[in-house]
Amino acid sequence: MSSPDAAPVELQPPGTHFLAEIRTQPDALRALLEHSGDYARVAAIARDRGATTVRMVGHGSSDNAASYGVYAFGLLPRWTALRDSITLTVYYRTPLDMSGSTVIALSQSGRTPDVIEYVTRARQAGALTIALTNDAASDLAAEAEAVLPLAAGREQAVAATKTYLNQIAALGLFAAHAAGEGRAFAEGVHSTAGLLEAMIPVLEPQVRRLALPFASVGRMFVIGRGTEFATAREIALKLLETCRIAAEPLTATDLAHGPVAALDPLFPVWTIASHDDSLPAVVEAAGRVREAGATLVATGDAADAIAGADYVLRTPKPPSPLLSPLLSVVPGQLFAWAAARAKGLDPDRPEGLAKITFAR
Amino acid sequence: MSSPDAAPVELQPPGTHFLAEIRTQPDALRALLEHSGDYARVAAIARDRGATTVRMVGHGSSDNAASYGVYAFGLLPRWTALRDSITLTVYYRTPLDMSGSTVIALSQSGRTPDVIEYVTRARQAGALTIALTNDAASDLAAEAEAVLPLAAGREQAVAATKTYLNQIAALGLFAAHAAGEGRAFAEGVHSTAGLLEAMIPVLEPQVRRLALPFASVGRMFVIGRGTEFATAREIALKLLETCRIAAEPLTATDLAHGPVAALDPLFPVWTIASHDDSLPAVVEAAGRVREAGATLVATGDAADAIAGADYVLRTPKPPSPLLSPLLSVVPGQLFAWAAARAKGLDPDRPEGLAKITFAR
Numbered sequence: 129m130s131s132p133d134a135a136p137v138e139l140q141p142p143g144t145h146f147l148a149e150i151r152t153q154p155d156a157l158r159a160l161l162e163h164s165g166d167y168a169r170v171a172a173i174a175r176d177r178g179a180t181t182v183r184m185v186g187h188g189s190s191d192n193a194a195s196y197g198v199y200a201f202g203l204l205p206r207w208t209a210l211r212d213s214i215t216l217t218v219y220y221r222t223p224l225d226m227s228g229s230t231v232i233a234l235s236q237s238g239r240t241p242d243v244i245e246y247v248t249r250a251r252q253a254g255a256l257t258i259a260l261t262n263d264a265a266s267d268l269a270a271e272a273e274a275v276l277p278l279a280a281g282r283e284q285a286v287a288a289t290k291t292y293l294n295q296i297a298a299l300g301l302f303a304a305h306a307a308g309e310g311r312a313f314a315e316g317v318h319s320t321a322g323l324l325e326a327m328i329p330v331l332e333p334q335v336r337r338l339a340l341p342f343a344s345v346g347r348m349f350v351i352g353r354g355t356e357f358a359t360a361r362e363i364a365l366k367l368l369e370t371c372r373i374a375a376e377p378l379t380a381t382d383l384a385h386g387p388v389a390a391l392d393p394l395f396p397v398w399t400i401a402s403h404d405d406s407l408p409a410v411v412e413a414a415g416r417v418r419e420a421g422a423t424l425v426a427t428g429d430a431a432d433a434i435a436g437a438d439y440v441l442r443t444p445k446p447p448s449p450l451l452s453p454l455l456s457v458v459p460g461q462l463f464a465w466a467a468a469r470a471k472g473l474d475p476d477r478p479e480g481l482a483k484i485t486f487a488r
Numbered sequence: 489m490s491s492p493d494a495a496p497v498e499l500q501p502p503g504t505h506f507l508a509e510i511r512t513q514p515d516a517l518r519a520l521l522e523h524s525g526d527y528a529r530v531a532a533i534a535r536d537r538g539a540t541t542v543r544m545v546g547h548g549s550s551d552n553a554a555s556y557g558v559y560a561f562g563l564l565p566r567w568t569a570l571r572d573s574i575t576l577t578v579y580y581r582t583p584l585d586m587s588g589s590t591v592i593a594l595s596q597s598g599r600t601p602d603v604i605e606y607v608t609r610a611r612q613a614g615a616l617t618i619a620l621t622n623d624a625a626s627d628l629a630a631e632a633e634a635v636l637p638l639a640a641g642r643e644q645a646v647a648a649t650k651t652y653l654n655q656i657a658a659l660g661l662f663a664a665h666a667a668g669e670g671r672a673f674a675e676g677v678h679s680t681a682g683l684l685e686a687m688i689p690v691l692e693p694q695v696r697r698l699a700l701p702f703a704s705v706g707r708m709f710v711i712g713r714g715t716e717f718a719t720a721r722e723i724a725l726k727l728l729e730t731c732r733i734a735a736e737p738l739t740a741t742d743l744a745h746g747p748v749a750a751l752d753p754l755f756p757v758w759t760i761a762s763h764d765d766s767l768p769a770v771v772e773a774a775g776r777v778r779e780a781g782a783t784l785v786a787t788g789d790a791a792d793a794i795a796g797a798d799y800v801l802r803t804p805k806p807p808s809p810l811l812s813p814l815l816s817v818v819p820g821q822l823f824a825w826a827a828a829r830a831k832g833l834d835p836d837r838p839e840g841l842a843k844i845t846f847a848r
Contacts, residue, residue, distance in 0.1 A: 181541075181568070188745030202576040206584055208541070210570040214741075215714040216562040219766040224566055242741065287746070347707050347734035354575040369746035374707035374734045374755075381574075381602065384847030385548030386647070386729035389838035395734070406579040412847065420840055478749035480780055487744030487772065 142474030143465055146285035146370070150461045151328055154321040156290040157454070159279045160297055164305075164314045167298070170258060170274045171305035175205075179230040179256045182209035184299075185246050186234030187485065189288040189362060193234055193295035196358035196453055200296075200303035203450060204313075207306065217253075218245045227254035231272075232299070235259075236283065236291040237484040238266020247271045260298055262291055276302065285476045286483050287370050289461050292362055296453055316447040320454050323444045327455065331441060331462050338425070338439050339466035345396060348373050349387060350460070351417075352400040353380040353409050356428070359400050359453045363460030370468040370475035380406070380413035391420035399437075400456050401430040404449035410434075428456045502834030503825050506645035506730070510821045511688055514681040516650040517814070519639040520657055524665075524674045527658070530618060530634045531665035535565075539590040539616040542569035544659075545606050546594030547845065549648040549722060553594055553655035556718035556813055560656075560663035563810060564673075567666065577613075578605045587614035591632075592659070595619070596643065596651040597844040598626020607631045620658055622651055636662065645836045646843050647730050649821050652722055656813055676807040680814050683804045687815065691801060691822050698785070698799050699826035705756060708733050709747060710820070711777075712760040713740040713769050716788070719760050719813045723820030730828040730835035740766070740773035751780035759797075760816050761790040764809035770794075788816045 174180070182201050184194035194211045201209035212231075216222045231250045235243050238261035248271055251257045259272035262280055269275040280294040297317050304313030348367060352360030360377040367375035375398075378387055391397070397417045401410050407430055414434045417424050426437035429445040429452055441459040446452055468475040534540070542561050544554035554571045561569035572591075576582045591610045595603050598621035608631055611617045619632035622640055629635040640654040657677050664673030708727060712720030720737040727735035735758075738747055751757070757777045761770050767790055774794045777784050786797035789805040789812055801819040806812055828835040 187741055191742070191745075198573055199576060199580075202573065202582050202584065203580060206582060208570075208584060210568075213558055213562065213714075215717075215739075215766050215769075216559060219714060219764075219769065220559075220563060221765070222562050222566060224562065224568060354573075354579060357575075365746050369749045372750040372752075374736060374750060376734060376736045379575075381547055381847050382551070384841075384845050385551075386725050386838075386841065388840045389729045390732040390734060391840070392732075404579075405581070406575050409575075409579065409847075416840070416847070478746075480748045480751070480776070481746065485744050487741055487769075487776070 143469055143476055146287060146289065146475040147465050149283055149285055149289045150458065150465065153290045153293050154325040156280045156294050157297055157317055157321040159281065160294050161314050161317060163277050163279055164301060164310060166276060167301045168305045168310050170276060171302050173274065174230045174256055175306055177256055179228055180207040181229045182207055183212035183229050183231045183250065183255065184209060184234060185212050185214050185231065185243055187240060189292040189365060190234035190236065190295060192358050192361040192365060193292055193299060195361055196296040196355060197232070197299040199355045200300045200450065204303040204307040204309060214242050214246050217249050218242050224253055226250050229255040231255045231257045233257065233259050233268055233272060234295055235268050236262045236278065236288060238263040238268035239484050241486055244268050244271050260295065286478055286481045287366060287475055293454060293457065296358065300450060316451050320446045320451045323446060324455060324458065327444055328458065331459055334441055335459060335462040335466045338463060339470040342467050343470040345373055348375040348396050348398060349383065350375055350377045350398045351380055351383060351410065351413055354404060354406040355450060355453050356400045356402050356456060359457045362457050363398060366460055366464035369478050369481060370464045371471060371473060380409040383413045384416055388416050388420060391417060391422040393421045393423060396423040396425060398425045398427065399434055401426060401428040401434050402449060402452040402456055403430045403445060404452070407433060427459045428452065503829055503836055506647060506649065506835040507825050509643055509645055509649045510818065510825065513650045513653050514685040516640045516654050517657055517677055517681040519641065520654050521674050521677060523637050523639055524661060524670060526636060527661045528665045528670050530636060531662050533634065534590045534616055535666055537616055539588055540567040541589045542567055543572035543589050543591045543610070543615065544569060544594060545572050545574050545591065545603055547600060549652040549725060550594035550596065550655060552718050552721040552725060553652055553659060555721055556656040556715060557592070557659040559715045560660045560810065564663040564667040564669060574602050574606050577609050578602050584613055586610050589615040591615045591617045593617065593619050593628055593632060594655055595628050596622045596638065596648060598623040598628035599844050601846055604628050604631050620655065646838055646841045647726060647835055653814060653817065656718065660810060676811050680806045680811045683806060684815060684818065687804055688818065691819055694801055695819060695822040695826045698823060699830040702827050703830040705733055708735040708756050708758060709743065710735055710737045710758045711740055711743060711770065711773055714764060714766040715810060715813050716760045716762055716816060719817045722817050723758060726820055726824035729838045729841060730824045731831060731833060740769040743773045744776055748776050748780060751777060751782040753781045753783060756783040756785060758785045758787065759794055761786060761788040761794050762809060762812040762816055763790045763805060764812070767793060787819045788812065
């Protein structure tokens with residue numbers, strides 16, 4: 129595997145960076161773990177201050193990672209974490225009391241304007257503010273009280289892969305340190321990086337075969353529940369931005385509350401089934417999808433629990449259910465790459481997108 | 489306008505209930521206001537207990553209404569409100585400390601299984617629990633410490649309309665009473681009901697004309713920000729469940745972080761533009777949509793601020809920006825009715841859906 133920095137972009141086929149960055153995710157996770165001490169130190173500050181309401185802000189993949197954070201903070205230190213409204217603070221200028229809050233601002237580039245402005249205001253409102261970014265010299269890092277390095281290495285494809293994976297691992301690591309379980313979690317991430325490394329070459333030919341029938345698909349649902357709802361959101365976003373598929377993430381239960389009515393055999397559904405206590409809800413949702421006659425893709429370490437799936441992409445079982453999202457998103461990333469190529473699109477540079485988004 | 493109870497379902501054309509219920513929304517809002525005293529009483533209990541973290545739970549339209557609640561509680565009593573994870577409490581059984589929390593469980597029927605179970609556990613965890621339901625004799629009402637009547641009257645169409653509108657008005661009313669501004673808010677809702685009554689007959693022929701070109705549309709984005717993100721979610725859900733359109737709600741800023749790459753002239757975008765401080769972000773997003781060549785529908789009381797829209801559906805300006813969502817969702821409801829009819833579908837009984845959802 130060549131380094132993404134080895135040759136000029138122009139000489140490489142479309143999607144070269146995207147695929148290379150998917151493949152380097154095990155290394156990116158290991159690089160994050162080298163900073164475990166920083167995470168322990170900042171988590172101790174949050175704990176000592178009693179700043180146990182966690183407000184996460186970010187857009188796109190960063191906001192998807194925050195969906196995982198809700199579970200990491202709930203399950204480990206039992207703190208209440210939320211994806212906070214940027215609009216309430218930045219546009220409506222609502223003076224909320226944020227003493228007792230830890231703000232985690234997620235931005236790969238550290239340059240997202242309304243995230244930076246949110247941090248400025250949250251700090252004034254009494255929150256402990258933390259920048260979780262790939263660029264420790266960014267404006268976001270300067271604005272926040274503490275900086276946690278994402279340590280994913282330079283990401284060249286516009287569509288995020290390794291920065292997303294490191295964001296969820298980073299949120300888990302921070303939550304684990306807050307609960308006094310940082311060392312065990314870091315060891316779990318390390319083992320999971322090894323599983324990921326072995327899994328990717330097995331999945332690549334499988335997703336290539338799946339991408340062909342999906343080359344003409346224009347819409348799709350992606351279903352996950354609990355910790356895997358973040359995965360559903362992230363896979364749907366990859367399909368939207370790299371393959372122009374109108375993919376919508378849904379929790380297993382939300383599907384039954386309306387969207388199931390839109391299904392038919394030409395409307396495929398991607399399900400993420402992992403071994404955790406929400407698995408029965410996902411299995412039940414998959415049953416509804418099958419009843420509607422929709423084409424069903426089953427993925428995750430409990431993919432075999434989904435009866436009657438048309439396509440199955442298995443992932444290995446990690447040391448704990450909280451680590452499953454580090455593996456279950458990868459079939460979706462690889463599928464986005466393969467489907468984009470099957471459609472003649474370039475996942476490194478989707479039309480209308482830039483690597484750093486200055487949109488307000 | 490005939491009462492929805494006047495004739496047996498079988499003798500009426502498809503969508504009769506759905507349309508009748510859209511039209512009766514002004515009356516449903518007025519019926520809610522008769523219970524303003526109940527809202528004042530329960531809001532005082534929450535305030536006296538210091539239960540100022542608001543955890544809202546619900547599925548489908550109820551969860552969409554909760555998105556509005558985030559802003560109502562933030563802007564009025566300046567409380568932090570979140571759409572809480574049901575999975576964390578019900579499936580993962582995480583023992584969160586909920587003293588200091590008010591739980592608002594939203595369920596039209598009061599019979600959604602995991603919402604009821606969430607309330608049981610939240611009450612054990614120390615939360616003040618409130619059922620906001622159309623059925624004061626339901627299991628949910630019995631399980632919660634306090635019951636707030638939705639007072640929307642019987643809803644017969646499977647797809648929610650007046651219960652959604654009353655849910656957002658109810659959340660606003662509760663938040664306003666918590667802030668000591670209940671009377672002014674109730675007067676605002678009353679005026680808005682009058683505006684709604686005048687608006688519906690004007691919009692009906694407009695949406696009928698719009699529905700024809702959209703009869704062959706299979707996918708769509710619906711864009712709103714701040715208080716109108718709830719509206720975007722609710723309109724997208726109506727289109728999914730009644731018209732089989734894969735409609736995805738996005739905040740104005742999220743659009744730029746990926747989804748814009750999927751747009752083309754055959755991928756329409758519905759924008760909700762209201763006069764509030766987030767309007768510039770919506771105008772900027774609409775500009776990106778136009779650059780991508782997508783067909784643009786502009787709605788809301790600031791619809792004219794969206795330059796170059798292909799279709800415009802104006803709504804009147806209510807007494808305060810927090811009331812706009814009571815009006816801006818209605819063009820979407822009426823459009824869902826007209827598009828469903830243009831496609832030969834029955835919005836009263838979408839395939840695969842039941843009025844009460846027992847899915848877990």
